[in-house]
Amino acid sequence: xxxxxxxxxxxxxxxxxxxxxxxxxxxxxxxxxxxxxxxxxxxxxxxxxxxxxxxxxxxxxxxxxxxxxxxxxx
Numbered sequence: 001x002x003x004x005x006x007x008x009x010x011x012x013x014x015x016x017x018x019x020x021x022x023x024x025x026x027x028x029x030x031x032x033x034x035x036x037x038x039x040x041x042x043x044x045x046x047x048x049x050x051x052x053x054x055x056x057x058x059x060x061x062x063x064x065x066x067x068x069x070x071x072x073x074x
Contacts, residue, residue: 007044008071014042016060016067030059 001009017027017038024042028035032055040046041056048056053064060067 001047003044005071006047008074009047009067010042010044011074012067012071013038013056013060016062017042020060027056027059031055 017024024038025035028038031038031052033052037046037052038056041048050064053067057064057067
């Protein structure tokens with residue numbers, strides 16, 4: 001995954017989370033990951049695995065393919 005796409009995915013994750021008015025802690029708990037991992041993803045420092053992206057998207061009420069498409073359109 002390119003650095004630019006990784007950053008855009010992080011931006012979309014943050015936007016979706018903020019739109020739902022939930023904290024990183026809440027998303028992390030729903031997805032079964034650590035809060036610091038959500039922060040790392042939102043800052044575009046790492047790429048999520050497909051499995052983890054599915055869990056996080058489910059916690060945010062979206063599909064991974066929609067999130068990636070939104071990121072590509074940014």
